[in-house]
Amino acid sequence: MPPASLLGGHLLYSLGEEEHAELGRHLDGCARCRAELAGLRDVARHLDSP
């Protein structure tokens, strides 16, 4: 699976239920993606309040 695109979709709430569950399971065992998701959330926050 391509975690990066899943992370982006997660932020945009465009993931299906199964994809969302799959991403959650992946994040449980992947600190790198958890860190990346935290970074993406930081970017999204900046985009929300320019």
Ligand SMILES: [Zn+2]
């Ligand atoms: Zn990962």
